[in-house]
Amino acid sequence: MNKFSYEVIKECPHTGARAGIFHTPHGDIETPIFMPVGTQATVKGLKPEELKELGAQIILSNTYHLYLRPGADIVKQAGGLHKFMNWDRPILTDSGGFQVFSLSGLRKISDEGVEFRSHLSGAKHFITPEKDMEIQEALGADIIMAFDQCTPAGCSYQEAVEARRITKLWLERCYKAHTSDEQMLFPIVQGNIYEDLRRECVKDCLPYAKCGIAIGGLSVGEEKSVMYQILDLLNPLLPKDQPRYLMGVGSPDCLVEGYARGVDMMDCVLPTRIARNGTAFTKKGKMVIKNAIYKDDFRPIEDDCDCYACKHFSRAYIRHLINAGEMLGAELLSIHNLRNLIKLAGDCRKAILGDYFKDFKEEYMASYDLSKSNF
Amino acid sequence: MNKFSYEVIKECPHTGARAGIFHTPHGDIETPIFMPVGTQATVKGLKPEELKELGAQIILSNTYHLYLRPGADIVKQAGGLHKFMNWDRPILTDSGGFQVFSLSGLRKISDEGVEFRSHLSGAKHFITPEKDMEIQEALGADIIMAFDQCTPAGCSYQEAVEARRITKLWLERCYKAHTSDEQMLFPIVQGNIYEDLRRECVKDCLPYAKCGIAIGGLSVGEEKSVMYQILDLLNPLLPKDQPRYLMGVGSPDCLVEGYARGVDMMDCVLPTRIARNGTAFTKKGKMVIKNAIYKDDFRPIEDDCDCYACKHFSRAYIRHLINAGEMLGAELLSIHNLRNLIKLAGDCRKAILGDYFKDFKEEYMASYDLSKSNF
Numbered sequence: 104m105n106k107f108s109y110e111v112i113k114e115c116p117h118t119g120a121r122a123g124i125f126h127t128p129h130g131d132i133e134t135p136i137f138m139p140v141g142t143q144a145t146v147k148g149l150k151p152e153e154l155k156e157l158g159a160q161i162i163l164s165n166t167y168h169l170y171l172r173p174g175a176d177i178v179k180q181a182g183g184l185h186k187f188m189n190w191d192r193p194i195l196t197d198s199g200g201f202q203v204f205s206l207s208g209l210r211k212i213s214d215e216g217v218e219f220r221s222h223l224s225g226a227k228h229f230i231t232p233e234k235d236m237e238i239q240e241a242l243g244a245d246i247i248m249a250f251d252q253c254t255p256a257g258c259s260y261q262e263a264v265e266a267r268r269i270t271k272l273w274l275e276r277c278y279k280a281h282t283s284d285e286q287m288l289f290p291i292v293q294g295n296i297y298e299d300l301r302r303e304c305v306k307d308c309l310p311y312a313k314c315g316i317a318i319g320g321l322s323v324g325e326e327k328s329v330m331y332q333i334l335d336l337l338n339p340l341l342p343k344d345q346p347r348y349l350m351g352v353g354s355p356d357c358l359v360e361g362y363a364r365g366v367d368m369m370d371c372v373l374p375t376r377i378a379r380n381g382t383a384f385t386k387k388g389k390m391v392i393k394n395a396i397y398k399d400d401f402r403p404i405e406d407d408c409d410c411y412a413c414k415h416f417s418r419a420y421i422r423h424l425i426n427a428g429e430m431l432g433a434e435l436l437s438i439h440n441l442r443n444l445i446k447l448a449g450d451c452r453k454a455i456l457g458d459y460f461k462d463f464k465e466e467y468m469a470s471y472d473l474s475k476s477n478f
Numbered sequence: 479m480n481k482f483s484y485e486v487i488k489e490c491p492h493t494g495a496r497a498g499i500f501h502t503p504h505g506d507i508e509t510p511i512f513m514p515v516g517t518q519a520t521v522k523g524l525k526p527e528e529l530k531e532l533g534a535q536i537i538l539s540n541t542y543h544l545y546l547r548p549g550a551d552i553v554k555q556a557g558g559l560h561k562f563m564n565w566d567r568p569i570l571t572d573s574g575g576f577q578v579f580s581l582s583g584l585r586k587i588s589d590e591g592v593e594f595r596s597h598l599s600g601a602k603h604f605i606t607p608e609k610d611m612e613i614q615e616a617l618g619a620d621i622i623m624a625f626d627q628c629t630p631a632g633c634s635y636q637e638a639v640e641a642r643r644i645t646k647l648w649l650e651r652c653y654k655a656h657t658s659d660e661q662m663l664f665p666i667v668q669g670n671i672y673e674d675l676r677r678e679c680v681k682d683c684l685p686y687a688k689c690g691i692a693i694g695g696l697s698v699g700e701e702k703s704v705m706y707q708i709l710d711l712l713n714p715l716l717p718k719d720q721p722r723y724l725m726g727v728g729s730p731d732c733l734v735e736g737y738a739r740g741v742d743m744m745d746c747v748l749p750t751r752i753a754r755n756g757t758a759f760t761k762k763g764k765m766v767i768k769n770a771i772y773k774d775d776f777r778p779i780e781d782d783c784d785c786y787a788c789k790h791f792s793r794a795y796i797r798h799l800i801n802a803g804e805m806l807g808a809e810l811l812s813i814h815n816l817r818n819l820i821k822l823a824g825d826c827r828k829a830i831l832g833d834y835f836k837d838f839k840e841e842y843m844a845s846y847d848l849s850k851s852n853f
Contacts, residue, residue: 143798143799143802143804144795144798145799145804145806147804147805147806148523148804148805148806148809149806150786150806150809151790168802172798172801172802173773173794173797173798173801173802177773177774177794177798180774180776181776181792181794181795187792187794187795188795189790189791189795398548398552399552399555401555401556411525415526415564416564417556417562419548419552419556419562420519420556420562420563420564422548423518423519423547423548423552424518424519424520426547426548427518427543427547427548429518429520429522430522430523430805430808430809431520431522431523431524431525433805434523434525434805
């Protein structure tokens with residue numbers, strides 16, 4: 104019995120955009136979507152009910168962080184991430200590969216795996232693809248990621264070639280080690296900005312992509328135009344009957360541009376991170392709400408926004424909270440920013456289903472101020 | 479037309495406890511009560527709906543903090559505190575006197591008022607009783623406090639005598655300056671631990687107590703037994719037909735002991751402050767949830783607690799959140815701790831109405847571990 108399936112409901116005739124449904128053991132996901140990030144088994148400051156209220160269909164959590172604290176054994180004893188954090192909708196965990204390379208100190212990579220030091224305690228750890236699958240199975244997310252090597256922007260061709268070799272090797276081992284049919288393993292297409300490598304990486308992944316494939320290594324420092332170019336390249340190469348997940352990308356403009364290039368799933372810490380710094384997404388670009396011009400501005404962040412923050416509080420109040428270091432400020436802006444992206448994904452879906460996505464995208468991008476999209 | 483009134487519904491025949499109703503412009507308050515503190519126009523981390531869900535009938539906010547940031551003019555422009563923070567139930571503001579003496583640097587006190595430096599910017603400010611009334615009227619709380627001089631524990635008799643003289647002088651000026659009939663001004667009984675001064679202070683206050691009187695200068699460092707002694711002394715001296723507010727006191731044992739001595743209203747930052755440090759109130763004393771013994775304890779904080787945190791999350795999860803520095807941990811413990819005190823106040827009220835308060839108090843205090851009440 105297959106517990107995962109994906110169906111395309113409608114394709115945009117003018118762009119690569121598609122509307123679909125991704126069936127998972129914890130419920131259906133209507134794509135395209137944006138997924139809030141709950142790094143440490145919590146989307147910072149928000150309760151599960153609040154996430155549901157703002158329309159979150161699935162959330163993401165980070166294997167690297169949970170492995171180090173509280174430990175996969177604790178989460179497993181709790182009955183898995185869903186029970187531990189009281190979230191009954193789908194969850195996706197990344198493999199931790201990205202964090203091992205970006206957060207931890209002293210790493211030694213070999214064909215066997217990666218040795219690294221915890222950014223918390225400094226303790227040494229060694230992760231293999233098999234160990235990674237074991238950890239992700241203990242965490243119990245619906246969708247899990249292959250352990251891979253993500254290369255940074257500016258990485259040389261030779262480094263990217265080597266990373267592809269390792270990533271392919273590890274993918275095969277992840278696939279063999281992963282046995283639970285309650286979890287779907289997504290291979291990750293790497294290849295940095297090198298088009299021929301990206302093509303090869305797709306070929307590496309296809310045998311292991313059963314119901315979902317991820318695009319990694321983008322939005323790591325390259326220009327947005329380069330990211331869009333890679334997405335244009337990948338769109339026709341990726342299986343049409345599987346969901347495509349663009350990892351770690353989540354500004355409003357990137358969502359619209361990504362969906363237009365056949366991406367179905369996206370995630371990013373951006374909406375909650377900039378919230379904590381006092382910045383809001385709006386349909387016209389960012390609003391730095393901690394600025395003094397908002398001190399006596401008693402309008403909501405956005406007049407026509409249906410989020411809890413906009414329905415109940417003013418810019419002046421939220422500015423006060425942020426400036427006073429009050430948690431509620433970060434909470435309200437997180438709610439607004441997540442709702443902004445989730446509603447945008449839903450609006451894109453409606454536009455695809457209603458056959459007006461191309462116009463929707465053009466209008467959206469015309470009114471969006473890209474100069475206010477540097478987060 | 480009098481917008482405030484208080485009625486005693488029932489008196490305990492064995493103790494000083496009373497159950498009553500305090501009618502205010504923003505609704506009725508069933509006493510005895512505990513009032514959550516929202517220092518900077520927000521109870522740290524919680525939304526108004528969450529406060530209502532846990533049974534908060536009234537909240538407190540701090541004039542000193544709001545005067546400095548965002549400024550009383552901003553709150554007034556917003557339409558007052560209720561609108562600014564989206565709280566439609568009663569609000570009480572303190573006078574800021576306590577904070578001027580405890581938080582700010584360099585203060586010069588004279589009969590005219592107090593000069594002090596902002597703990598935020600270092601800027602000089604001068605507050606008189608008239609100015610204080612103006613600020614509290616701009617904030618627009620239902621219940622406002624007289625500007626007073628609160629003396630610390632260990633203060634000499636002579637200092638307490640002088641503080642009484644100033645407090646009396648300022649009370650008269652507050653009373654004259656306060657004109658709005660939308661707000662009830664509470665005089666504050668000071669006098670430190672000196673019984674004859676406490677008696678004199680009651681006499682100073684009585685002419686100005688129209689529907690409420692506050693007891694200040696307790697829980698500032700003295701032994702609890704000394705506080706209870708002062709409350710025993712004051713109980714027969716205070717008007718029976720007005721609510722009595724014991725300022726800044728709020729551990730579970732102090733609530734029960736305070737209500738038993740005729741106190742109707744209490745407030746404290748304790749429940750939310752210890753929450754942020756990872757400590758929970760329980761019926762048996764404090765639980766330091768960040769301790770390692772809770773790492774795989776999947777029970778709720780308290781089995782029979784009806785709060786949101788206990789209904790949905792385990793000790794292990796909350797411990798993880800606190801240890802990982804996640805806001806949700808402080809939020810959940812704040813909800814639990816506030817619910818603990820508010821339910822305790824409600825249980826005391828039921829016991830008074832049901833004629834079993836004396837037994838209730840004895841049972842509660844017998845099972846409460848006072849050695850776990852050092853917060």
